[in-house]
Amino acid sequence: MDDTIEDHITQSLNNLLENDLKKFKTKLCEECEIKFPRRKVLKFDSTGLRDCMISCYGETRAAEKTIQILEAINQKDIAETLKENIQREIYKKINLNLNKMDDTIEDHITQSLNNLLENDLKKFKTKLCEECEIKFPRRKVLKFDSTVLTDCMISCYGETRAAEKTIQILEAINQKDIAETLKENIQREIYKKINLNLNKMDDTIEDHITQSLNNLLENDLKKFKTKLCEECEIKFPRRKVLKFDSTVLTDCMISCYGETRAAEKTIQILEAINQKDIAETLKENIQREAALPGTMRVTVSTSETSLETITGIETGTVSTPGTGIDTGTVFTPETDIETGTVSTPETGIETGTVSMPETGIETGTVSTPETGRH
Structure with a gap:
C-alpha cells in the first residue's frame, strides 16, 4: 500500500520483455521531447528510463506518457494495470487532502488540476478559453501549469467563482470524480467560514x-x-x-x-x-x-417617539401631535415581553421609559425638554 507513482511506472517497465522494452524506448524517443540523447535512452534499464521520464515530465505526466506508449506498442494489459494503479494513488492523495483542514479554496482548485493527466489538463485549458471570459491570451493559458492556471482564474473571478468554473469544466471534460471531490472540499471550506462567522459576535x-x-x-x-x-x-x-x-x-x-x-x-x-x-x-x-444586548434603538423627538428593533420584532410608534394625548405600549408578539411604554398625562409633560423587564436594564428615557422632568 506504500507504492508511489514512481514505483508503479518502474514495475510496468519491468513487466515488459526485452524486445518490448526496446520498442518502448524507441517510441519514447520518436514521439516525446526527451532531454537525453537517443543513444543514452536506448541503454537505460527500467529504473533509468523511469528517472529520465520523471525528470522531463514530473511523476503524473511521466505516468501518462508510459500508458500512452504501452498502448501504442500493444501492451494494453500492462497499460490498463498502470492506469488503475495511478488512479488509486491519485485518489489516495485526494483522500489525504480531504483530511487537511487548513487548505484554502485556492489549494483545492490547484490540487484538482494537479490530479488531471496531461491530455485532460489540456482539454481543461481549451474549454476554459472557449467558454469563459479570461483576461489572458489563449496561447499563454495553454502554457500555464496548475498553480498559475488557478491564479489566472482567481484573478478573473475570485476564489468561489473560480471553484465553480473549475467544477463545471471538470464535469464537461468527463472528470466527474475529481469534480465531485472538489465540490465536497469547497462546500466544506464554505461551511467552515460559516461556522467561523457564527462565532463572531461583532458582525452586523x-x-x-x-x-x-x-x-x-x-x-x-x-x-x-x-x-x-x-x-x-x-x-x-x-x-x-x-x-x-x-x-x-x-x-x-x-x-x-x-x-x-x-x-x-x-x-x-x-x-x-x-x-x-x-x-x-x-x-x-x-x-x-x-x-444580543443593545440591539434595541430608541429615537426621540418632541413630536414623536419610536421604538425600533433591528431583529424583525414588531415595532410601534407613540406620538403626541399638537395637544392630542396618545398612549401606546409595544410588545414582542412571541414572548409578550413589554419593550416600551410611553404616556402623556393631561399636564402635557411627556414621560416614558423603555426597559427590558426580565433584566431590568433601562434602554431609553423620554423627557420633556421644557421642564426637565422624567
Whole structure:
C-alpha cells in the first residue's frame, strides 16, 4: 500500500520483455521531447528510463506518457494495470487532502488540476478559453501549469467563482470524480467560514446578509438576483441589479427595505432557490443578533417617539401631535415581553421609559425638554 507513482511506472517497465522494452524506448524517443540523447535512452534499464521520464515530465505526466506508449506498442494489459494503479494513488492523495483542514479554496482548485493527466489538463485549458471570459491570451493559458492556471482564474473571478468554473469544466471534460471531490472540499471550506462567522459576535445584520450572498456560487447568485427583481419592489433597474456583487446587492436591499426587512427578504429568496442551509444559517445569525444586548434603538423627538428593533420584532410608534394625548405600549408578539411604554398625562409633560423587564436594564428615557422632568 506504500507504492508511489514512481514505483508503479518502474514495475510496468519491468513487466515488459526485452524486445518490448526496446520498442518502448524507441517510441519514447520518436514521439516525446526527451532531454537525453537517443543513444543514452536506448541503454537505460527500467529504473533509468523511469528517472529520465520523471525528470522531463514530473511523476503524473511521466505516468501518462508510459500508458500512452504501452498502448501504442500493444501492451494494453500492462497499460490498463498502470492506469488503475495511478488512479488509486491519485485518489489516495485526494483522500489525504480531504483530511487537511487548513487548505484554502485556492489549494483545492490547484490540487484538482494537479490530479488531471496531461491530455485532460489540456482539454481543461481549451474549454476554459472557449467558454469563459479570461483576461489572458489563449496561447499563454495553454502554457500555464496548475498553480498559475488557478491564479489566472482567481484573478478573473475570485476564489468561489473560480471553484465553480473549475467544477463545471471538470464535469464537461468527463472528470466527474475529481469534480465531485472538489465540490465536497469547497462546500466544506464554505461551511467552515460559516461556522467561523457564527462565532463572531461583532458582525452586523448587513454583514450576515453579505456573507450569505458571498457563499452562493455564481449561478445561484444570478438566480437570487433574478428572483429579487421578479418578486420584490427594487428601486434599481433590473439590468443594474444583475451586475451587482454581494456587497452592493446587500446595500441595494437595505436601502429599499431597511436591515431587518432586507434580511427577511434574503432568507425568503434563499429558500425559494433551494439554498436552505445558507438561509437557515442566516436566520440563526439574525436571531442571535436579536438576543444580543443593545440591539434595541430608541429615537426621540418632541413630536414623536419610536421604538425600533433591528431583529424583525414588531415595532410601534407613540406620538403626541399638537395637544392630542396618545398612549401606546409595544410588545414582542412571541414572548409578550413589554419593550416600551410611553404616556402623556393631561399636564402635557411627556414621560416614558423603555426597559427590558426580565433584566431590568433601562434602554431609553423620554423627557420633556421644557421642564426637565422624567
